[in-house]
Every structure is written in structure tokens, then in C-alpha cells.
Amino acid sequence: MTKQKKFILQESEIPTxxxxxxxxxxxxxxxxxxxxxxxxxxxxxxxxIFPTECAKQELNTTDQWIDIPEEVLDKYKFYxxxxxxxxxxLEKAIDTPAHIYFKxxxxxPLGSHKINSALAQCYYCKQEGTTNxxxxxxxxxxxxxxxxxxxxxGLEAAVYQVKISMQQKPYRSSIMRTFGAAVTGSPSMSTRxxxxxxxxxxxxxxxxxxxxxxxxxxxxxxxxxxxxxxSVLNHVSxxxxxxxxxxxxxxxxxxxxxxxxIACFGGGSNFGGIAFPFLRHRILxxxxxxxxxxxPESCPKLTRGKFQYDFGxxxxxxxxxxxxxxxxxxxxxxxxxxxxxxHGAGMIVSQLLKDGLMRGVDIPQIExxxxxxxxxxxxxxxxxxESCHAIAATIREAKKCKEEGRGKVILFNLxxxxxxxxxxxxxxxxxxxxxxxxxxxxxxDNVNQLEQII
Amino acid sequence: MTKQKKFILQESEIPTxxxxxxxxxxxxxxxxxxxxxxxxxxxxxxxxIFPTECAKQELNTTDQWIDIPEEVLDKYKFYxxxxxxxxxxLEKAIDTPAHIYFKxxxxxPLGSHKINSALAQCYYCKQEGTTNxxxxxxxxxxxxxxxxxxxxxGLEAAVYQVKISMQQKPYRSSIMRTFGAAVTGSPSMSTRxxxxxxxxxxxxxxxxxxxxxxxxxxxxxxxxxxxxxxSVLNHVSxxxxxxxxxxxxxxxxxxxxxxxxIACFGGGSNFGGIAFPFLRHRILxxxxxxxxxxxPESCPKLTRGKFQYDFGxxxxxxxxxxxxxxxxxxxxxxxxxxxxxxHGAGMIVSQLLKDGLMRGVDIPQIExxxxxxxxxxxxxxxxxxESCHAIAATIREAKKCKEEGRGKVILFNLxxxxxxxxxxxxxxxxxxxxxxxxxxxxxxDNVNQLEQII
Numbered sequence: 048m049t050k051q052k053k054f055i056l057q058e059s060e061i062p063t064x065x066x067x068x069x070x071x072x073x074x075x076x077x078x079x080x081x082x083x084x085x086x087x088x089x090x091x092x093x094x095x096i097f098p099t100e101c102a103k104q105e106l107n108t109t110d111q112w113i114d115i116p117e118e119v120l121d122k123y124k125f126y127x128x129x130x131x132x133x134x135x136x137l138e139k140a141i142d143t144p145a146h147i148y149f150k151x152x153x154x155x156p157l158g159s160h161k162i163n164s165a166l167a168q169c170y171y172c173k174q175e176g177t178t179n180x181x182x183x184x185x186x187x188x189x190x191x192x193x194x195x196x197x198x199x200x201g202l203e204a205a206v207y208q209v210k211i212s213m214q215q216k217p218y219r220s221s222i223m224r225t226f227g228a229a230v231t232g233s234p235s236m237s238t239r240x241x242x243x244x245x246x247x248x249x250x251x252x253x254x255x256x257x258x259x260x261x262x263x264x265x266x267x268x269x270x271x272x273x274x275x276x277x278s279v280l281n282h283v284s285x286x287x288x289x290x291x292x293x294x295x296x297x298x299x300x301x302x303x304x305x306x307x308x309i310a311c312f313g314g315g316s317n318f319g320g321i322a323f324p325f326l327r328h329r330i331l332x333x334x335x336x337x338x339x340x341x342x343p344e345s346c347p348k349l350t351r352g353k354f355q356y357d358f359g360x361x362x363x364x365x366x367x368x369x370x371x372x373x374x375x376x377x378x379x380x381x382x383x384x385x386x387x388x389x390h391g392a393g394m395i396v397s398q399l400l401k402d403g404l405m406r407g408v409d410i411p412q413i414e415x416x417x418x419x420x421x422x423x424x425x426x427x428x429x430x431x432x433e434s435c436h437a438i439a440a441t442i443r444e445a446k447k448c449k450e451e452g453r454g455k456v457i458l459f460n461l462x463x464x465x466x467x468x469x470x471x472x473x474x475x476x477x478x479x480x481x482x483x484x485x486x487x488x489x490x491x492d493n494v495n496q497l498e499q500i501i
Numbered sequence: 502m503t504k505q506k507k508f509i510l511q512e513s514e515i516p517t518x519x520x521x522x523x524x525x526x527x528x529x530x531x532x533x534x535x536x537x538x539x540x541x542x543x544x545x546x547x548x549x550i551f552p553t554e555c556a557k558q559e560l561n562t563t564d565q566w567i568d569i570p571e572e573v574l575d576k577y578k579f580y581x582x583x584x585x586x587x588x589x590x591l592e593k594a595i596d597t598p599a600h601i602y603f604k605x606x607x608x609x610p611l612g613s614h615k616i617n618s619a620l621a622q623c624y625y626c627k628q629e630g631t632t633n634x635x636x637x638x639x640x641x642x643x644x645x646x647x648x649x650x651x652x653x654x655g656l657e658a659a660v661y662q663v664k665i666s667m668q669q670k671p672y673r674s675s676i677m678r679t680f681g682a683a684v685t686g687s688p689s690m691s692t693r694x695x696x697x698x699x700x701x702x703x704x705x706x707x708x709x710x711x712x713x714x715x716x717x718x719x720x721x722x723x724x725x726x727x728x729x730x731x732s733v734l735n736h737v738s739x740x741x742x743x744x745x746x747x748x749x750x751x752x753x754x755x756x757x758x759x760x761x762x763i764a765c766f767g768g769g770s771n772f773g774g775i776a777f778p779f780l781r782h783r784i785l786x787x788x789x790x791x792x793x794x795x796x797p798e799s800c801p802k803l804t805r806g807k808f809q810y811d812f813g814x815x816x817x818x819x820x821x822x823x824x825x826x827x828x829x830x831x832x833x834x835x836x837x838x839x840x841x842x843x844h845g846a847g848m849i850v851s852q853l854l855k856d857g858l859m860r861g862v863d864i865p866q867i868e869x870x871x872x873x874x875x876x877x878x879x880x881x882x883x884x885x886x887e888s889c890h891a892i893a894a895t896i897r898e899a900k901k902c903k904e905e906g907r908g909k910v911i912l913f914n915l916x917x918x919x920x921x922x923x924x925x926x927x928x929x930x931x932x933x934x935x936x937x938x939x940x941x942x943x944x945x946d947n948v949n950q951l952e953q954i955i
Contacts, residue, residue, distance in 0.1 A: 221923035
């Protein structure tokens with residue numbers, strides 16, 4: 048037998064606590080502000096929108112570890128642990144001295160890492176007597192996960208899906224419906240926020256920002272209904288740390304420790320999930336690991352955005368969050384990585400970036416699909432367009448190793464598979480995909496509008 | 502922590518040999534016959550079409566165990582072992598005293614069990630100096646697996662996909678193209694067999710039988726090109742026994758042994774894969790396990806076909822095989838389970854059925870999707886339409902247990918996921934699916950034609 052390819056934990060080895068990086072951050076993020084009063088907001092106010100337990104987790108800066116409820120752990124066992132895989136074939140194809148590992152979150156039947164937080168949030172909803180949940184989704188990975196999680200905990204789910212993604216990936220709405228969710232394209236005529244957007248621009252193709260506005264409005268006007276979010280917020284990244292905590296144990300099985308940790312970046316949930324547990328060793332033990340968040344060239348909030356209080360949604364319903372942002376009314380190009388079409392970065396990641404504990408890279412769409420094709424043909428897995436950003440960043444780093452003639456251990460998160468995104472691969476193969484760069488002026492114009500708000 | 506949900510083998514525990522049931526069968530199958538001379542055919546003749554090693558395996562009735570080549574084992578490690586899962590939620594939903602386990606072949610990135618044989622066949626091709634492979638595919642699970650296996654062993658692949666399946670599931674052709682394969686809808690104008698079929702019926706929507714004819718013709722007219730088959734033949738089931746051999750170890754981990762083993766049935770590859778290793782204990786040790794093959798009501802060769810020599814393809818290019826058949830010119834209804842739209846059963850299964858060592862059940866399309874929806878909403882996995890047949894048969898058995906007030910251990914093979922088949926689920930949810938029953942007369946008419954051939 049030859050070298051070990053996959054590293055897997057038995058059910059009894061799956062971590063039973065999430066890691067709360069807020070407790071360890073050298074500089075805590077600024078507080079979220081009430082959108083009306085502009086005063087710091089407490090968990091009680093957040094709990095009017097979100098599940099109470101999630102609202103408390105959102106602002107918990109003291110507890111380093113938070114117990115995973117037993118019912119959630121039970122559901123995690125449906126698909127966890129996910130494998131840590133050594134990408135020998137990819138290494139060979141790019142002839143790199145680097146060791147490349149990936150955490151394969153695509154093995155779970157919901158298609159991506161999103162289920163890790165969906166189960167937690169729906170569990171808390173059920174515990175707290177909530178009967179209905181509503182949310183936004185882009186490419187539909189979060190919506191699919193939420194639909195199943197709601198069904199398994201006996202909740203009704205209503206999902207607003209970004210209209211352009213719904214058109215690009217029709218199967219994802221079918222998946223949500225198969226799990227019993229109601230799905231509406233956003234912007235829609237079913238909310239005031241949606242109507243306002245469509246009045247200004249009837250051809251509006253939607254964004255995560257528009258879909259969040261609509262879901263929030265539905266939650267706030269429906270009894271026993273809570274809003275659940277798939278990324279950006281602290282408690283979502285908290286639930287996702289199961290990824291990095293498993294990976295830490297699995298890297299130990301492999302006898303290695305990552306020099307570089309890479310994930311794609313939309314709002315921050317899969318990046319935080321894999322990075323925060325390793326960042327804890329950088330913050331607390333001084334380990335010299337580098338953290339890279341890979342974002343689309345067309346939505347570059349980390350590399351070209353401004354650190355500023357901004358809304359999480361297009362209509363301006365959410366609390367104001369301190370974030371690197373392109374402005375909440377920024378309209379991302381219609382790239383296939385729907386999950387990365389978001390204007391702002393989560394609070395924790397924004398603070399980490401400010402403090403130089405991580406960095407962003409932005410990658411053109413065509414390069415991401417080149418990376419995805421190479422990964423598919425070597426490792427046998429067709430990656431989600433979002434995950435292709437992490438692969439492209441990994442390939443860049445691995446090629447650098449080759450140029451510099453030095454070895455390095457790279458760990459990236461394969462956040463999901465691309466089986467529902469085959470029309471994007473078709474376009475790439477046919478040469479019909481394009482890059483979308485944006486001008487400094489466009490970013491400045493969007494960000495400048497913010498200064499009048501706050 | 503509560504009850505264990507998944508049973509997983511470490512890489513070092515993955516079986517290193519396949520099980521060859523031909524060595525243990527109480528009655529060996531009749532020999533395949535040359536289509537021209539009607540004389541028994543040897544491996545040398547088969548090796549003109551198939552990889553030589555596969556041709557030898559096809560007729561090997563002496564070796565009980567066959568070593569898995571190390572390079573194939575290395576590729577198996579990309580996705581094996583697959584989990585054995587206890588379906589607690591499904592049991593709860595149907596309130597059964599039965600213990601239901603499923604072997605989850607859907608976790609591999611190619612979407613189904615088919616990769617287990619694709620890797621083996623492409624490996625042998627490469628070893629033997631073949632540069633091109635060609636094959637047929639229905640729903641595309643086999644074609645996708647073959648496309649990746651060919652790519653990973655450096656072969657060119659040409660796939661004939663059943664035209665109706667290509668239209669129903671366009672993403673599967675995209676997957677094949679992503680792995681670098683050339684894909685043609687069958688019947689096509691690119692072969693004589695295809696032209697003949699289209700001349701008689703220009704609207705012919707294809708079947709596995711037509712696609713096999715076209716692939717065979719391409720192989721026999723192309724230098725350094727071999728034909729590889731995804732089911733039916735003995736060597737394909739041989740490679741698939743990795744499923745049952747793993748399951749045997751995993752059932753032991755769970756401390757149980759199956760009373761009933763169930764799989765869906767097209768040509769027999771996933772059924773043989775899970776059943777043969779357990780059948781060995783029935784044949785050799787007298788264990789009283791029952792084996793059920795679940796086929797579509799619209800393609801009922803096991804329950805209503807005739808045992809008879811027949812061709813494996815529509816045009817009559819293949820050797821004549823002793824099989825339960827509906828006649829090689831039987832045109833299966835356009836059900837979504839494309840992988841089950843085949844007129845005949847493999848030689849080993851046909852012999853087992855004749856000898857009363859297994860039985861078939863046939864299931865209407867709507868019942869299969871009802872089962873698939875329930876499975877998705879309880880276990881979180883959207884099953885392939887083919888696999889829905891196994892689930893429906895499992896539910897029937899589990900409900901019987903409840904009626905009879907007795908426990909039982911049921912193991913079924915979840916051969917693949919249904920993420921590329923969402924249009925079928927959409928139709929089911931919208932109430933647009935139908936059942937297709939066929940008359941005795943239709944079967945008799947098709948089978949009677951055979952008697953003039955042999």
C-alpha cells in the first residue's frame with residue numbers, strides 16, 4: 048500500500064465544542080449599531096430578528112469554547128467528519144514541492160459547508176418555540192442546507208434566492224423544494240423592499256443584499272418567524288469552526304501543520320470555519336501560519352474595500368456593522384460564484400484584516416474556472432465556482448513554492464461541489480465566460496454614499 | 502453521545518481483493534455464444550472488444566478472489582471506504598421495528614458506484630497499451646465515472662449517451678465534458694447501427710441497447726480502442742464487489758448481519774456489488790439471507806422476462822448471453838431511472854434467479870419517487886431515481902415487518918445521488934410524473950422474436 052490519501056475521524060472523535068475566536072482576538076471588533084439610533088445594540092435587540100441563542104453567541108466575547116448541543120451533534124454525524132485529503136494528483140500536475148491538503152466539505156449531501164450552521168440555527172429556533180424561518184440564498188448552497196435543516200427540525204422555511212442565481216442554477220431551487228421549502232426569486236414583489244428595488248430597476252438581477260432585505264422584512268412581519276443568515280455574522284462562523292477543529296486533528300494524523308490556510312470569501316463563513324481554529328494558535332501560541340481569503344476580482348471588498356460601518360443588506364434594515372465594504376448598494380457582476388457576490392466582510396474578519404492577521408487576494412473569474420477544471424481532472428471532484436477561488440489561490444501559492452524552490456504545507460477548504468453549477472463549466476469549456484474588473488471610481492462612488500448615512 | 506450513525510473503514514481496512522462469485526456458484530451460467538457461429542466463445546475472442554484482463558475475468562470460474570491492482574486501490578482511496586449508515590430517521594418515519602442500513606455509494610464525487618469498475622477497466626486498458634475507450638451510458642452515472650477514470654489513466658474517452666437521458670439530465674453530459682470526454686447522443690448518425698435505427702424511427706429516443714451497439718461499432722472500427730461496459734457483464738460485477746466486501750466489515754462493526762439485502766436493478770452491477778459477498782455466505786455457509794433486486798414496473802425482466810439466449814445490445818453485435826430478457830429490441834418507457842432502462846439481466850444474476858437464490862420485485866415510477874422524497878426529507882440525501890427503486894423496496898419490506906410485528910436487519914445499496922436528476926423531482930412535486938405498465942402481449946411479442954434468432 049502506498050501513501051495515505053484521506054484522513055478521517057471516527058464519530059467519537061468529532062469535536063463537541065465550537066471555537067469562539069471573539070474571546071481571543073487581540074482587538075475586539077467595534078460593536079454593531081442600531082440602524083435607527085446608531086447606538087450599540089445588545090443581544091436582546093438582535094434576538095427580535097435572530098434565534099435568541101444565536102444573538103447571545105453573536106456578542107459573546109468571553110467564552111472561548113461553546114458546547115455543540117447534542118441534537119446538533121447527532122445531525123452532524125449524518126455527514127461528519129468530512130475527509131481531509133492530500134491532493135497528490137494536483138501537486139503532481141503543477142509540479143510543486145508544496146504539500147497540498149484540502150478539507151472536503153463537498154462530501155456532505157447538502158453540497159457544501161453551509162449545513163454546519165443551518166442545523167445549529169434551526170435547532171435553536173425549535174428550542175425557542177419558533178415555527179417558521181426565513182433566509183436569503185445566492186447560489187443556493189445555504190438555501191438547500193437551510194431547507195433540509197428546517198425540515199429535520201420540523202420548521203417551515205421560506206427562502207429568497209438571488210434572481211440571477213436562480214436562473215443560472217435552477218436545480219438548486221428544486222433541491223430546496225424537495226426538502227419542502229418555499230422559494231422566491233429576489234428582488235420580488237412580495238415585500239416592500241423588493242417592490243422598491245424593482246420600481247427603480249425592473250431588470251434588477253438581485254444580490255445577497257437584496258435577498259437579505261426581503262427575508263428580514265418577512266421575518267419582522269410574520270409571527271413566530273425568525274431570520275437565519277448563512278454567513279457574515281459571528282455566530283455563523285462560530286458554528287463553522289467545526290471544519291477547522293476537525294482539520295486540526297486530521298492534520299495531526301497526517302503529521303503536518305499548515306503554513307498557509309486558504310478559503311474562498313463571500314461573507315466569511317467557510318473562511319472563518321477553517322481559519323479561526325488555526326488562527327487561535329497564531330494569536331495564542333505565536334505559530335507563524337498565513338491566512339488567505341480568496342475573493343472575486345469583481346467583488347473585492349477585502350483588497351479594495353473601505354473599513355467603515357455599513358448595512359448588511361441592500362435596503363438598510365440590518366444593524367450597522369463595522370466591516371470592509373464596497374457599499375451596501377454595490378451591485379456585483381453576474382459571476383457564477385453566487386455565494387461570493389456580497390458587498391461586505393464579516394466583523395471578525397474585518398478586524399483580523401485591519402490587524403494584519405490575514406490577507407485577501409482577488410481572482411478573475413476565468414482563472415478560477417481554469418483552477419476548477421484542473422482540480423476536477425486531477426482529484427476527481429468538480430468544485431463549486433466559489434471553491435474554485437480557493438483552489439486558484441492555492442495554485443498561485445504552490446507555484447510560488449516551485450519558483451522559490453521551497454516546500455510548504457498548504458491547507459484549503461473545498462467548501463462545496465459544483466454539480467449544480469455545470470452550466471458555468473459548460474460556458475467555460477465553450478469559451479463563453481468573461482472576467483469582470485471594476486474601476487476605482489465605481490468603488491469610491493459606492494463607498495462615499497455611506498459617509499452620508501453614518 | 503447517542504447511537505452510532507455511520508460506520509467507516511480506515512484506508513488500511515479497505516479490501517484488497519474482489520470476490521468472484523463465479524467460483525462458488527452451485528450451477529455455473531451457460532457460456533456466452535459467438536453471435537455468428539452460435540458456438541461458445543473464449544476469452545481471446547472477447548479480448549478483441551474488451552480489455553484482455555477483463556475478458557479473462559469474464560470467464561474465470563475458478564479463482565474465488567482476484568487481487569485489486571495497486572494503482573486501482575490507490576484511486577479507490579480517493580473516495581473509499583464509503584460509509585455504511587443506519588437510517589434511524591427513515592425507520593422512525595415509517596415506524597418500523599426493522600433496522601435499516603444503507604451503503605452510501607453516493608458520497609463519491611462521481612455520483613455513484615460506477616467508478617469502482619471504471620477505474621479497474623481503464624487501468625487494464627492503460628496496462629495493455631490501449632489509448633482510446635468507448636462506452637454507452639444511460640442517465641450518465643457510468644459515463645461520468647468512465648470519463649474521469651479515462652482522464653486519470655491518460656486515455657481518450659468517447660461516450661454514447663441515451664438521447665432521452667441526455668435531454669432529461671443535461672448536466673451529466675457537462676460533467677463528462679469537464680473530465681475531457683467526447684459525448685454523442687444515441688442513436689446518432691455517426692455509426693451504421695445508429696443510422697439504421699434512425700432510418701426506421703427518426704424519433705427513436707434511445708436505450709442502453711442502442712448506445713451499446715454504437716459504442717461497440719466505434720470500438721471495432723478504431724485502432725487501439727477498447728469497449729468498456731458499465732454493467733451486465735461478470736467482470737463489472739466482480740469489480741463492484743468492493744461495495745459488499747466493505748459493507749460486510751462495516752455490518753460487523755455495527756454488530757449486525759443483514760436478513761435482507763436490496764439493490765436496484767438495471768444490468769446488475771450495483772446489485773451484484775452489494776449482494777455477491779453476502780450471497781457467498783448463503784451458498785457456502787448456509788446463512789439464510791434474502792436478496793431482492795428492485796426493477797422498474799416498466800422494464801420487468803426479472804419478474805416477467807424469459808430466460809433465453811439474447812444479445813446485449815439493440816443491433817445484435819454482442820455475444821449471445823444466457824439471460825432473463827424482455828428481448829433486445831424492447832423499447833423501455835421514458836422513466837427517469839435511465840440506468841434501469843435495459844432489456845436483460847446479467848448472466849450471473851439470471852442464474853441466481855433461476856436457482857431461487859434471489860428474487861426480483863418491480864416498482865411503479867411514482868412509488869419510487871415517493872420513497873425518494875421520504876428518504877431525502879429524513880436522511881438528507883436526494884437519491885438517484887435508480888436508487889429510489891431500492892429505497893421503495895426497502896420501505897415495502899420494513900412496513901411488512903411492522904405489520905407482522907417482527908424485527909429484521911435490512912441492508913440496501915444507495916447506488917448514487919440524484920442531484921443531476923432534479924428535473925425528475927420537479928416533475929414529481931408538480932404531479933407531472935406517471936407510471937408505465939406494460940402488457941403481457943408486448944413482452945411475449947418481443948421475446949418471441951428471439952426464438953427465431955437462436
